[in-house]
Amino acid sequence: MTNRLPRRSFDEAFRLQVVKMIREQNLSVPQVCRDMSLTDSAVRRWVEQYDAESAGQPGIGKPLTEEQRRIRQLEAELRQLRQDNDILKKAFGLLRPGTEVIHRVIAQWQKKAETVAVSTLCRVLSVSRAGYYAALKRAARPAVIEPIEVQLKAAFTASGRSYGSRRLRAALEVQGIDVGRWRIRRLMREHRLQPSWKRKFVHTTDSRHTLPVAANVLQRQFAPASANQAWVADITYIRTRSGWLYLAAVLDLYSRKLIGWATAPSMPAELVCAALEMAIGQRKPSPGLIVHTDRGSQYASELHRDVLQRHGLLASMSGKGNCWDNAVMERFFLNLKMERVWQRDYANHAEAAADIGDYIVGFYNSTRLHSTLGYLPPNAFERKMAATRPIELSENS
Template sequence: VDRDLCRNPDMSFRFIEDHRDAYPVRLMCAVLEVSPAGYYAWRDRPASQRTKSNATLLAAIRQAHHDSSGRYGSPRVHAVLRTQGRGASRGRIERMMRRHGIRAITAPPRRVRTTDSRHDLPIAPNLIARDFTAEAPNRVWLADITYIPTAEGWLYLAAVMDLFSRKIVGWAMRDHMQVELASAALTMAIQQQRPQAGLIHHSDRGVQYASHAYRDALTGAGIVASMSRKADCYDNAPMESFFHTLKTELVHHRDYQTRAEAQRDIFAFIEGFYNRTRLHSA
């Protein structure tokens, strides 16, 4: 037993209070050499300033966690509370969330092949080389495709990310992952952002991005193509991170009966949460 606990009755009583659901109170009192009567008297005292502070902080943590629909863990909850002017440390918030069972929703990933690089189309050089930084918006875009399961079959999502802001500036959803899917996401990004010539567009070597139609669209907008090395997902890590976030924070917690239902949910996630309010670790 920690000697500090035995020398400090308040610390002993706090330990007992924190662990009384796991161990008998009388057993802990005996081990820590304090009396059960002393513990219950301590527990019945008027709330201390620290207790009041903890209660206020816990309420703020629960609110931040609720506002993110359960998606935020301790690092982002800490960031939210810091913007509110609360000075609690990240360690204190982490301990309090763990003690009260407040955790970010997660789920194991599922894998489906969305990249078909078995083609003879031209391959662009890798201009990014895993340097995932940009000096301003619309200097570097990343593009990729993922899938969402529904009772009607797969729904495919093509997305274009601005590397500077990490926002999804273009996206499209279809029941297929042909060239038109990727082209629709690119068209949305170009129409909304109107980038200047010289922007770098980075993607994998999939047939959608290497196709003549897609390359013509890039050339027409003055956009320079860049492609990852073969079968290397780390060359497009920020997009992989976005898809992981989408699935662990939303898709894996839904049971979509129709593609239309999934489309509405994903639209709300991208435009209502991810692009507007989500705190990005980058």
């Protein structure tokens, strides 16, 4: 006999947050539903209500002016152009084995459109003109590429050029390709598949305050027996050309899944509360869940304490100046910056927020292989554990 899942209810603030994530961060409805364990039909109904409101029809907010509707239309067209451009760039990057393919593209383009100068094509495709003409004079046979090299490059590119030899081996194993780690390391050296990143540092939270500080209840117990027993939260910063963007995030230690986040150009207490409310709205945890943070003034604020008390959650804080007490969240922020942020040059806050949302929903929660989870993504790990034993994800999602 099949047990029916209990019906969940969401307040207007959470529904509006989900819809804005879809519209402003250019995420698909199925993608968000899979990540947050929501019903597709319900989310589409929320989106329709939001669109109706935006068109001036009765809704949960004020109707938009003609100028605002035009701005939204232009923003949507710009997002679509950027997405199409990114798809073409990624597809081209996955398919090309080297400059030889680019040279052939230039030669074929010259045959079809002789009015386009070779120098222009070389500049657009990022190759030297001298190298192109030298390639035309060479009569060398094309190099034979092993299928494993093609698969390796595809896996490396699909990871955002962030995977090392261990995760690449696990990714190839999922595809049914059994190859040793040392061979992968050799091929990575030969083809220059080397992740590169650099550290930057900016203070985010300030523990020099007189606000109440909670005891360290978590005590570095980073492997709870089930979901929604212990969460960790923190704030980090993202560099953009328009100034710093601050990211507050909440992570479930059981599956390492990022379940709540919020961004803002400053970092008041409202920022961390917005991320926590998103996590609570999605997971509906039982009272007694531990929420571990550092001693920052945002987490010690009355506003944050009220959110915890209202939902019956237990506050836990790291020792003074001890980053190891919140090491899991620190590691997530490092992965985010190594694998995405430090490879980008964000023009403004909106562009950064959209890309971070894409990383969390489209890569980190659904695709990225976690060594702690047996090289499974958080969503796949939760589904696997749900199939082997009953776990509580608020609504048994």
